[in-house]
Amino acid sequence: MEQPESTRQLKVASQLQRDMAEIIRQKGMAFFQGALVSVSGVKISPDLSVAKVYVSIFPSSKADAVMSTLEENARALRGELGVKVAKQLRIVPEIAFFQDSSLDYVEHIEELLKK
Numbered sequence: 001m002e003q004p005e006s007t008r009q010l011k012v013a014s015q016l017q018r019d020m021a022e023i024i025r026q027k028g029m030a031f032f033q034g035a036l037v038s039v040s041g042v043k044i045s046p047d048l049s050v051a052k053v054y055v056s057i058f059p060s061s062k063a064d065a066v067m068s069t070l071e072e073n074a075r076a077l078r079g080e081l082g083v084k085v086a087k088q089l090r091i092v093p094e095i096a097f098f099q100d101s102s103l104d105y106v107e108h109i110e111e112l113l114k115k
Contacts, residue, residue: 032065039055
C-alpha cells in the first residue's frame with residue numbers, strides 16, 4: 001500500500017505541472033503534429049527524484065505520435081524544466097510521461113449515453 005503524498009510532494013508536483021504545461025504550450029501544436037497537449041497531472045516520488053507527468057491529448061487518434069515525441073524529447077524537456085525550477089529544487093526529477101485516458105473515458109461514456 002502506498003503512503004499518502006506529503007505536503008511538499010503535492011507542492012512540488014503542482015509547480016512541476018504548471019512549469020511543464022508552460023513548456024509544452026510554448027512548443028506549440030506544430031511540435032506535436034497538430035495535436036492539443038495538456039498536462040493533466042503530476043505525481044512525484046517521495047524522494048522527489050522521479051516525476052510522472054500525465055498528459056491529455058486531443059484528438060486521441062494522435063496519441064501514439066505525441067507520446068513518442070514526448071519520450072524522444074524527455075531529456076530536452078527535463079533540461080527546460082531544470083531552468084524553471086533551479087531555484088526551488090536541488091535535483092530536477094527524472095520525467096516519465098503517461099497518457100491520461102480520462103478524456104477517452106468521458107468520450108466513451110457520452111457515446112454510450114447517446115444510444
